[in-house]
Amino acid sequence: MTWAVYLNETPLDSIGVWVQRINSYTAAPSREYPTLALPGRQGVVLTADPSMSPRTVSIVCSVAPSGASISARATTEDRLKGLAYRALIKLVVDDDVTVPRQIDGVCTACEVTTRQHPVDAVVSDATLTILCPDPTWYDVTGQVIGFNAAASQVPLGTAPSGGLVRITAPSWSANVVNPTLTYLNAAGVTVQAMAFTGTLTAGTDYLEVDLNRQAITMTSSGVTTNAISWLTTGEFFAVDPMDGDPLNDSYPQLQVTASSGTPSATWLGVRRWL
Amino acid sequence: MAQLFPSRAFRRTRERASGLLFALGVDDLSPVLTTGQTLALVRASGRTVFDSVGRVSTIAHEQYAWSSVYNSEDGVWEPTLDLQAASTNLCLRSEDFGTAWSAAGTPTRTAAAFRCGDLVLDLIGDDAAGAVEGYQQVITFTGNGVKAVSLFVRKGSSATSALRLQDTTATADRLLCAVTWSGDVPVVTMTTGTFVGAVPCYGGVYRLLFQTAASLTAANTNVLSLYPGASVALANATTGSLYAGGVQVENFGTPTAYIKTLGATVARRKDILTSAIAFAPQTLTVYCRTVNYAGINAPLFWLGTGGGPGAVDVRRFGNLLRISVTDGANVTQTVDVAMPTTSVLEFAAQFTALTTAPAGRIDTGSGFSASTTAGTGFAVWFANSLWFGTGSAPPTDDTSSLNSGIRKLIIAPGARTLAEMRGLNV
Numbered sequence: 001m002t003w004a005v006y007l008n009e010t011p012l013d014s015i016g017v018w019v020q021r022i023n024s025y026t027a028a029p030s031r032e033y034p035t036l037a038l039p040g041r042q043g044v045v046l047t048a049d050p051s052m053s054p055r056t057v058s059i060v061c062s063v064a065p066s067g068a069s070i071s072a073r074a075t076t077e078d079r080l081k082g083l084a085y086r087a088l089i090k091l092v093v094d095d096d097v098t099v100p101r102q103i104d105g106v107c108t109a110c111e112v113t114t115r116q117h118p119v120d121a122v123v124s125d126a127t128l129t130i131l132c133p134d135p136t137w138y139d140v141t142g143q144v145i146g147f148n149a150a151a152s153q154v155p156l157g158t159a160p161s162g163g164l165v166r167i168t169a170p171s172w173s174a175n176v177v178n179p180t181l182t183y184l185n186a187a188g189v190t191v192q193a194m195a196f197t198g199t200l201t202a203g204t205d206y207l208e209v210d211l212n213r214q215a216i217t218m219t220s221s222g223v224t225t226n227a228i229s230w231l232t233t234g235e236f237f238a239v240d241p242m243d244g245d246p247l248n249d250s251y252p253q254l255q256v257t258a259s260s261g262t263p264s265a266t267w268l269g270v271r272r273w274l
Numbered sequence: 275m276a277q278l279f280p281s282r283a284f285r286r287t288r289e290r291a292s293g294l295l296f297a298l299g300v301d302d303l304s305p306v307l308t309t310g311q312t313l314a315l316v317r318a319s320g321r322t323v324f325d326s327v328g329r330v331s332t333i334a335h336e337q338y339a340w341s342s343v344y345n346s347e348d349g350v351w352e353p354t355l356d357l358q359a360a361s362t363n364l365c366l367r368s369e370d371f372g373t374a375w376s377a378a379g380t381p382t383r384t385a386a387a388f389r390c391g392d393l394v395l396d397l398i399g400d401d402a403a404g405a406v407e408g409y410q411q412v413i414t415f416t417g418n419g420v421k422a423v424s425l426f427v428r429k430g431s432s433a434t435s436a437l438r439l440q441d442t443t444a445t446a447d448r449l450l451c452a453v454t455w456s457g458d459v460p461v462v463t464m465t466t467g468t469f470v471g472a473v474p475c476y477g478g479v480y481r482l483l484f485q486t487a488a489s490l491t492a493a494n495t496n497v498l499s500l501y502p503g504a505s506v507a508l509a510n511a512t513t514g515s516l517y518a519g520g521v522q523v524e525n526f527g528t529p530t531a532y533i534k535t536l537g538a539t540v541a542r543r544k545d546i547l548t549s550a551i552a553f554a555p556q557t558l559t560v561y562c563r564t565v566n567y568a569g570i571n572a573p574l575f576w577l578g579t580g581g582g583p584g585a586v587d588v589r590r591f592g593n594l595l596r597i598s599v600t601d602g603a604n605v606t607q608t609v610d611v612a613m614p615t616t617s618v619l620e621f622a623a624q625f626t627a628l629t630t631a632p633a634g635r636i637d638t639g640s641g642f643s644a645s646t647t648a649g650t651g652f653a654v655w656f657a658n659s660l661w662f663g664t665g666s667a668p669p670t671d672d673t674s675s676l677n678s679g680i681r682k683l684i685i686a687p688g689a690r691t692l693a694e695m696r697g698l699n700v
Contacts, residue, residue, distance in 0.1 A: 006699040008308075009294065014697055092699055140699075141353060142303035144323070144340050146331030146391040155326075170332040170392065171320045172534045203320050206334040221318070222336035264332040264392050266325060268303050268340065 005059065006092040007083045015083075016065025016076045017126070023058040025093060028274040029135030055103065055135035057091065059128040063112070068122045077112050077124060084110045084128050091130060092140060100140045101273060105132035139271040148264050151184055151255035156246050156271055160238035162212035163269025167196075167256055171203030176261035181209060183237050184253040186244035191252070194234035198227065202261065211236055239269065295553045296660065296685035299700035300355045303340050308700075311549045311660075319543040321358065322392065322532045326351050328476035329391025330520070330532060339545060341531075343565050343679050344474040346617045354565060354679025356531065357663050360544040361524050363533035364413050365498065369519040371396045371409045374537065378499065379407035388428055388517050390479045392534070395428055399515030400503025406510055408501035413439070413523050415492035420527035423449055423467075423484040423498070425520055426475065429458050432514025436501040439467075439486055439523075443494035448486040452506040453516075465506050470529055471567075481520070483529040498523060528677055545676075547662040551577070555584065555628035555652055559686050561695035562588065566619035567678035572663050574676065575683060578655035585656045586625050586634060597623050597636040600656070601649025611636055611643045618681075622692035629653055637692045 005012050005019045012019055030053045035044035063080060065072040083089070084107040094100035109129040114121035136159045145154050154161075169176035177199050183192045198218070200207060205220045207227060214236045218227035243252035256265040297309045305313045320334045323341035328351065333339060341356035367374035371383055379402060387397035400407040415421060423439060439449035449467035453460050458478045462469045470483035490496065501508065502516035520532050533540050555578075562574055578585035583604040588597050594610040601607065613619070621638045631648035662683070663676035684700050 009297065009698045009700050011697050011699065014694070090699075141301040142340075143326040144303065144331070144342065144353070145327070146325035146329045148392060150389055152329070166333070166337065168320065168332050168334045168337070170334075170534070171540060172332075172536055204335045206337060219334070219336070266331050266333070270302075 003096045004092075004094045006090070006094075008086065008090050010083055012061065012080075015079050016072070017061050017063055017080055019059055019061045021060050022093065023060070024056055029053055029055050052135055055105075055132040057103070057105065057130045057132060059091075059130070061126050061128070063124045063126050064122070070119070070122055073114075073122050073124055077126070080126060080128075081110050081112070089130065091132075101137035102140050103132045103137050104134065105130040107131075136272040136274060142268060142270045145254070145267040145269070146264070147254045147256060147267065148262070149255065149257050151182075151188070151253040153186070153244075153251040153253050154239050154267055154269065155251055156239060156241045156244070157273040158241055158246065159272040159274050160240040161269045161272050162210075162238055163267050165209040165211065165254070165265055165267050166206050167200065167209070167263050167265045168206040169200035169202045169204075169261060170264050173202050173262035173264075174260060175202050176200040176205075176258045176263045178259040179207065179263050180257050181234075181265070182255045182257070183239065183243075184255060186250045186252055188253065191243055192234055192237040194236070195232050196227075196230040197232045198230045200261070200263070209236075211238060239267075294684060294686050294698070294700070295558060296549070296551065296683070297700045298355075298680070298683045300340065300353050300681055303353065305338055307549075311551065314548050316546040317543050319541065321542050321545075322534065323356060324475065325391060326353070328474060328479070330393040330475070332392050332534075341679055344617075346474070352618070352681055354681050355547070356679040357545040357547055357676035358531045358542065359526070359528070359677055360542060361526060361530045361533065362539050362541040363535045364415065364523045364525065364539050365411060365521045366535055366537060366539065368521050368533075368535040369394050369396070371398055371518075375409040375411050377407070378410055378501070379405040381407040381409060381502065382515065388477070388479070390426065390476050393426060393479075393520050393532070395426060395479065395517040395519035397430060397515055397517050398500070398502045399430070400432070400501065400513045403513055404510050406501055406504045406508050408436075408499055408504065410497050410499045413496050413498050415490065415496060416525050418489075418491050420488050421448075421486045421490055422522075422524040422527055422529040423486060424481060424522045424529040424532070425500070425518060426479050426481050426532075427453060427460060428477070428479045428517035429455050429460075430502065430515035430517050432503045432512070432516050434503075434505045434512060435514075435516045436499075436504045436506050436508060437482075437484075438499045438501070438508075439490075440497050440499065441491060441494045442497050444491065446489075448490045448496065449484055450506055451484065453482070463506070479517070481532070485527050485529075530677060545663075549660045551655070551658050551660050555632075555655060556687060557624075557626045557628065557689055559688065559690040559695055560588070560623045560625070561620070561682065561684040561686070561692070561698070562623075562680070563618060563620040563682040564676075564680045565678040566614060566617055572676055573661070574663075574680070576661040577685070579657040579659050579661050582656040584652035584654055586623075586628075586632075588621065588623050588636065595619075595621065595636065595638060597634045597643070597646065599625065599632050599634045599646050599649060601632050602652035603650040605649055607633070607646035607649055609635065609643050609646050611638060614638050620692075620696065622690065622695045624689045626689055627651070639692065
């Protein structure tokens with residue numbers, strides 16, 4: 001791979017736009033903790049979970065299409081603005097060092113300034129400002145991690161991931177009754193266990209736990225119904241790198257068991273970075 | 275439908291837009307297309323897939339088969355959407371040599387000695403230098419011809435193991451091979467039959483894929499034997515152990531995705547993936563990145579769908595790749611190119627002037643082929659649909675699905691190069 005920046009599916013260099021730098025690309029998003037000062041006590045107490053700010057990325061680039069003509073420069077500027085002002089854009093940065101990462105956002109400004117008078121300029125400078133409501137960077141490729149009664153590690157980046165867990169009653173199993181999804185840290189200690197009450201018919205049914213949206217559905221032969229009522233104990237969780245040591249390839253784990261039957265499950269997720 | 279990537283949370287306003295005509299990229303493990311079409315998947319059975327590190331996982335009815343494949347050139351696991359034909363595993367107790375299998379001699383066996391996701395391998399061994407030991411099972415086929423045999427293996431202590439499918443009625447081998455090891459990688463040497471390939475899996479496990487010789491007779495008694503510590507000479511002197519399991523024998527000649535069995539044969543239904551299209555015939559380029567699974571004669575995509583005037587497709591054709599244009603007069607023009615030998619197949623297929631003088635040409639990485647002979651133009655597709663593999667027709671044809679995984683299928687307006695299409699970030 002080589003250094004490349006994409007807006008949606010288009011590599012910017014392929015249209016004659018050359019990225020010089022990206023501000024706020026490598027910074028971690030800022031966090032705010034609500035605090036409360038208590039009389040008679042030094043310092044403050046943290047009163048709630050932190051909130052994480054959106055990320056604002058600015059891409060500083062030159063518009064210098066091949067051909068070095070005024071019309072080519074003007075056409076490329078139009079193309080760049082058209083790409084940037086789509087309803088939603090996916091920005092992908094391949095820095096040629098780590099795996100390519102993507103972030104989604106909306107372009108709030110696209111400033112273009114020609115280097116000479118517009119009737120004479122073949123090169124211009126442009127700055128795109130992109131507001132990213134979710135400040136974390138995503139791996140461009142999702143992962144499928146299979147697990148069953150034997151726990152499997154879930155590879156992560158430096159930020160927590162949600163993901164989808166699908167618990168299947170395989171055709172070679174008896175019906176899966178009352179499955180339990182367990183999230184364990186890298187040491188194998190249970191962090192969270194979600195216990196479900198219900199029966200998955202072997203070969204046809206699967207239970208989907210959406211850890212991002214905190215929803216549960218059950219699909220039987222392709223027909224999906226709400227199954228939030230299956231959750232009897234436990235809470236939704238995020239798969240969090242602090243439950244492992246990602247820099248040493250040690251990750252939290254997932255496991256699924258049942259009171260009868262042999263469930264099989266997959267985690268569909270994506271690594272995220274600060 | 276639940277999604278992984280944050281853009282999907284924007285659906286209450288608008289999805290990401292795209293200037294492409296069709297863009298399937300499976301990297302986000304989502305069947306939602308940014309180009310707006312809706313994929314339709316039909317598969318009325320569960321099946322197995324490989325997860326992102328090569329473990330066997332099980333999915334249910336109608337669940338999209340996101341499955342990983344090892345790209346040996348780049349040394350990475352790639353996600354794909356895997357589409358398989360219908361098939362049945364004729365081998366009973368595919369992971370349990372202790373049941374339904376008969377012992378040849380007195381082999382050793384450690385049940386479920388290695389786990390590879392939902393697959394477990396027994397450690398079976400030959401500990402007698404004076405006897406050939408192993409496990410055997412009589413397989414009941416339907417129909418004569420070439421049959422597919424596959425199994426998962428992992429290195430044990432044995433230097434050589436033998437796999438054999440013998441017609442004991444005619445006293446003739448239909449499949450006979452030796453498995454030796456180069457480090458932890460299996461080396462297969464065939465005596466009878468064809469070695470299709472070795473699929474790397476998790477933890478040193480490999481799935482070995484075979485085809486029998488063409489002369490198998492179903493009415494005869496056919497015995498599948500695995501000798502963990504024997505050479506193809508089936509001499510008595512060697513001993514050793516082998517991790518083995520996931521044995522699969524199929525009535526068709528193409529090894530397909532693994533089907534786990536217990537006390538009876540188990541059938542898997544076909545993956546049928548289609549999409550409606552609404553764009554008109556025009557000059558366009560189709561880019562496809564898929565698993566290069568040699569020996570399968572099936573369309574990779576079929577745009578406009580076949581059976582009448584106004585359709586285009588690219589398909590495997592023996593050891594060739596064939597681009598076809600069925601013009602407005604229902605005449606099909608084709609050009610064949612050599613199939614690359616890489617584990618990943620990617621190509622750009624240009625279809626030009628479809629409304630006036632339709633022609634097609636293809637580039638698999640070594641430049642565009644010659645164009646098909648220009649035919650009669652067509653203003654509408656024969657059908658407004660895109661099929662992956664043969665789509666829904668013919669529904670009874672068990673050998674004509676894609677039988678491998680697809681990672682990207684992009685249709686862009688205009689005549690573009692392979693480099694341009696490859697550069698699109700879908």
